[in-house]
Amino acid sequence: MTDTIFGKIIRREIPASIVYEDDDVLGFKDIAPQAPVHVLFIPKHEVIPTLDDLQPAQAHLIGKLALAAAAYARREGFAQDGYRIVMNCRENAGQTVFHIHLHLLAGAPLGHFGAP
Numbered sequence: 001m002t003d004t005i006f007g008k009i010i011r012r013e014i015p016a017s018i019v020y021e022d023d024d025v026l027g028f029k030d031i032a033p034q035a036p037v038h039v040l041f042i043p044k045h046e047v048i049p050t051l052d053d054l055q056p057a058q059a060h061l062i063g064k065l066a067l068a069a070a071a072y073a074r075r076e077g078f079a080q081d082g083y084r085i086v087m088n089c090r091e092n093a094g095q096t097v098f099h100i101h102l103h104l105l106a107g108a109p110l111g112h113f114g115a116p
């Protein structure tokens with residue numbers, strides 16, 4: 001199993017601002033936030049390097065990440081204002097940590113995205 005900085009966060013070997021946890025998912029604040037709210041949601045028990053590596057039998061993990069982000073948004077009171085979830089896959093998307101993760105961005109109107 002390939003280890004990453006996120007594995008160290010899961011094992012509490014390095015500090016992180018953990019704001020959400022359930023049996024399958026850990027959520028913690030991004031160290032370099034790109035919005036007033038920027039939380040990363042990761043699977044705790046599987047290391048899947050990229051979305052391109054996800055197998056059909058693992059598809060439920062993406063739903064768990066999305067449900068965790070939605071639950072966090074409701075709990076923190078910004079679900080009605082809206083938010084964005086993002087998954088980056090490999091170089092052209094700027095992926096830097098190869099443990100699959102979902103970004104939750106919120107807290108202000110977010111600029112549109114698209115072409116470089």
Ligand code: 5GP
Pocket residue numbers: 005016017028029030031032033040087088094095096097098
């Ligand atoms: P990616 O660019 O791979 O989609 O997202 C990786 C994210 O992890 C980046 O937004 C980056 O700021 C964040 N990150 C990298 N190292 C750490 C760390 O040690 N702690 C935390 N909390 N976030 C990190």
